[in-house]
Amino acid sequence: MVKLTRIYTRGGDKGQTSLGSGRRVAKHDMRVAAYGAVDEANAALGLARLHTKDLPKIDAMLARVQNDLFDLGADLCTPHEDQPNNPPLRIVPAQVDRLEQEIDALNANLPALDSFILPGGTPAGAWLHMARTITRRAERDMTLLAEHEPVAAPALHYINRLSDHLFVLGRAVNDQGRADVLWIPGSNR
Numbered sequence: 001m002v003k004l005t006r007i008y009t010r011g012g013d014k015g016q017t018s019l020g021s022g023r024r025v026a027k028h029d030m031r032v033a034a035y036g037a038v039d040e041a042n043a044a045l046g047l048a049r050l051h052t053k054d055l056p057k058i059d060a061m062l063a064r065v066q067n068d069l070f071d072l073g074a075d076l077c078t079p080h081e082d083q084p085n086n087p088p089l090r091i092v093p094a095q096v097d098r099l100e101q102e103i104d105a106l107n108a109n110l111p112a113l114d115s116f117i118l119p120g121g122t123p124a125g126a127w128l129h130m131a132r133t134i135t136r137r138a139e140r141d142m143t144l145l146a147e148h149e150p151v152a153a154p155a156l157h158y159i160n161r162l163s164d165h166l167f168v169l170g171r172a173v174n175d176q177g178r179a180d181v182l183w184i185p186g187s188n189r
Contacts, residue, residue, distance in 0.1 A: 020078030020088060030145045035076040037138035038159070041131050042069040048127035051173075055124075058173060061102055065162065068095050072155055076142070080150035091154040099161040106168045115182040117167075121174035128170035135163045 078088035119129030
């Protein structure tokens, strides 16, 4: 368990930070950017949850996702090592499977789309769409990192599936899609 007794250490004052392995890297390192974007998505989910307290099943899903995103951050901040002394926390396929099951269950109750959706609708829906777009950026950062260093496949699967999950959740909190704001192509010409 993590125990924080000091919030500032002055260790990053020269533009570097420590990874989970202890290795020091620049704060703009690709790995730091990837887990930073994951952290931003988590913060946006915290804002969405301010509007889901009256939707206990959805709020519970979001609570699980927020916890998973800390797992994902831990996964990303610890570079791959062959036979580590202390195996790091990694995203596992069961976390991806859970997202897929929740997507399927939520989507079964939604009407089919005949247009793209503009972010908005309800406050919860708007924040879920914001979290979805940040999640897509985190995915771009992770796939860029994966071109240079190993990133575990379940972590990449999780972040890809999460954006789909947040899209479907955004529709669910938008009165099961009835409050979705639909794109009308060329409507302002």
